[in-house]
Amino acid sequence: MKRINPLFVFACIAVGLLLAACVPSEPYHEERHEVAEHHGPEHYFKDGMNDFRKAEYKEAIEHFEHAIELRADYVEAFFYMGQSYEKLGKIEHAEKAYKNAISYDPRYLPAREAYGLIEFAQKEYKEGEKQLEAAIDLGSTNPWVFYSKGRIDLAEKECRNAMKNLREAIRLDPGFHEAREWLEKAEDRCRGHK
Numbered sequence: 001m002k003r004i005n006p007l008f009v010f011a012c013i014a015v016g017l018l019l020a021a022c023v024p025s026e027p028y029h030e031e032r033h034e035v036a037e038h039h040g041p042e043h044y045f046k047d048g049m050n051d052f053r054k055a056e057y058k059e060a061i062e063h064f065e066h067a068i069e070l071r072a073d074y075v076e077a078f079f080y081m082g083q084s085y086e087k088l089g090k091i092e093h094a095e096k097a098y099k100n101a102i103s104y105d106p107r108y109l110p111a112r113e114a115y116g117l118i119e120f121a122q123k124e125y126k127e128g129e130k131q132l133e134a135a136i137d138l139g140s141t142n143p144w145v146f147y148s149k150g151r152i153d154l155a156e157k158e159c160r161n162a163m164k165n166l167r168e169a170i171r172l173d174p175g176f177h178e179a180r181e182w183l184e185k186a187e188d189r190c191r192g193h194k
Contacts (some may be wrong), residue, residue, distance in 0.1 A: 041071040048080060057084040073104040079111050086118065094118060109138045113145050120148040128152060143173040151182060159190030 048063030064081040068074050082097030098115035101108055116131030132149040135142070150165030163186050169179040 039066075041067040041074055041077070044070070045074065045077050045080075048077065048084075052080055052084060055087070057087045060084045075101045075105045075108050075111070078104070079108065079114070082111070082114060086114075091118060091122065106134075107138060109135060109140060112138060113140055113142050117144055117148055120152065125152050125155065141172060143169040143176050143179065145169075146172065147176065147179045147182070150179070150186070154182070154186050154189070159186065162186045163190065 044063045044067035048060045048067065051057070051060035051063060061081055061084045064074075064077040064084070067077040068081075071077075078097045078101035082094040082101065085091070085094035085097060095115065095118060098111045098118070101111035102115065105111075112131050112135040116128050116135055119125070119128030119131060122128075128148065129152045132145055132152070135145050136149065140146075146165045146169035150162045150169060153159075153162035153165060163183060166179050166183040166186060170176055170183065173179070
């Protein structure tokens with residue numbers, strides 16, 4: 001019978017120990033791995049924007065919520081959450097998101113514009129007018145802001161302001177037919193008024 005070389009035995013034991021060291025002590029669980037990763041608010045905001053661009057609004061809202069959980073004053077996340085809710089037809093949720101954005105940054109123009117326009121569309125003219133005026137004061141160049149403000153002015157019989165705002169909407173968008181129609185109505189209604 002052949003004798004086994006002790007070096008061979010030693011080499012086999014060493015290789016066995018090395019292989020044993022490479023095997024994890026507990027099975028790999030994907031969920032545990034995901035939880036261990038920590039993402040900052042910007043990561044979730046970026047994912048939310050990717051979903052928003054793909055019109056996956058429910059998923060976008062979830063990501064924006066995660067971003068806000070990590071950074072309570074994330075104004076852009078509130079704004080795009082509001083935009084996502086609008087796309088889903090959840091107007092009250094959109095209003096709340098815009099209000100939150102404005103509460104953290106009263107000078108955040110996109111939230112002022114969106115909130116004013118949504119209030120105008122809901123015929124909440126008092127709040128709409130307040131937000132649209134703020135947007136104009138902040139330098140809005142959105143023709144819909146001026147159109148909506150002009151319509152509210154006309155309803156309140158403020159002829160000069162109505163015509164001024166409707167003309168500005170047309171200046172910003174020369175193809176804005178609704179603004180042209182309402183400017184004609186304003187001119188007819190306001191003849192003799194200042």
